[in-house]
Amino acid sequence: EAGVTQFPSHSVIEKGQTVTLRCDPISGHDNLYWYRRVMGKEIKFLLHFVKESKQDESGMPNNRFLAERTGGTYSTLKVQPAELEDSGVYFCASSPQQGPGKTQYFGPGTRLLVL
Amino acid sequence: AQKITQTQPGMFVQEKEAVTLDCTYDTSDPSYGLFWYKQPSSGEMIFLIYQGSYDQQNATEGRYSLNFQKARKSANLVISASQLGDSAMYFCAMREGWTASKLTFGTGTRLQVTL
Numbered sequence: 001e002a003g004v005t006q007f008p009s010h011s012v013i014e015k016g017q018t019v020t021l022r023c024d025p026i027s028g029h030d031n032l033y034w035y036r037r038v039m040g041k042e043i044k045f046l047l048h049f050v051k052e053s054k055q056d057e058s059g060m061p062n063n064r065f066l067a068e069r070t071g072g073t074y075s076t077l078k079v080q081p082a083e084l085e086d087s088g089v090y091f092c093a094s095s096p097q098q099g100p101g102k103t104q105y106f107g108p109g110t111r112l113l114v115l
Numbered sequence: 116a117q118k119i120t121q122t123q124p125g126m127f128v129q130e131k132e133a134v135t136l137d138c139t140y141d142t143s144d145p146s147y148g149l150f151w152y153k154q155p156s157s158g159e160m161i162f163l164i165y166q167g168s169y170d171q172q173n174a175t176e177g178r179y180s181l182n183f184q185k186a187r188k189s190a191n192l193v194i195s196a197s198q199l200g201d202s203a204m205y206f207c208a209m210r211e212g213w214t215a216s217k218l219t220f221g222t223g224t225r226l227q228v229t230l
Binding site: 030031033035041042043044045048050055056059089091093095097101102103104105106107108109111 | 148150152157158159160161162165167206208210214215216217218219220221222223
């Protein structure tokens with residue numbers, strides 16, 4: 001069974017540019033999450049989809065961040081325009097609706113550097 | 116107040132020895148889940164073990180066990196018979212409530228296994 005995949009693995013952009021991150025969850029997982037780890041800080045929640053609906057977007061830092069999950073499959077996270085403080089590792093995770101713990105399985109992350 | 120506290124920024128352990136990584140948590144929700152993840156230098160987040168708040172027994176997964184002390188609100192990870200490949204960052208995380216929802220992470224502990 002394929003795990004959570006994320007694309008790209010790395011992205012280097014200039015301040016003011018746009019970047020779009022993609023996440024493909026484990027097949028059949030209704031729940032999809034985005035997290036971010038800024039250098040030296042803890043991993044922080046951004047938002048949670050259940051299928052195509054945003055269940056919780058309380059962690060989104062501001063309106064420069066836009067997440068979508070059209071059709072309830074893969075998700076994209078767009079940052080427009082990117083700022084220096086957006087640099088960090090963006091993780092995607094998915095979990096089933098049922099099962100012990102509803103464990104979240106993480107992707108390898110996208111390392112974003114804004115110059 | 117911090118919801119998840121990991122007080123050990125770094126730990127050393129000799130190969131084949133056991134090591135305990137500390138995690139304390141804070142929640143008023145009676146239903147919650149506790150998770151440990153491993154992040155090797157390659158960057159991916161690997162799920163290790165889960166403990167539910169109503170679970171009577173401590174969780175175990177191979178060489179990993181979770182020392183769950185509910186009254187003390189602690190969920191320490193015990194790794195037995197350490198291997199060089201266990202060198203990594205270890206994160207404790209909590210999900211509050213019983214439905215699928217966001218994880219709150221601690222700041223992590225960097226474990227180094229030595230010969």
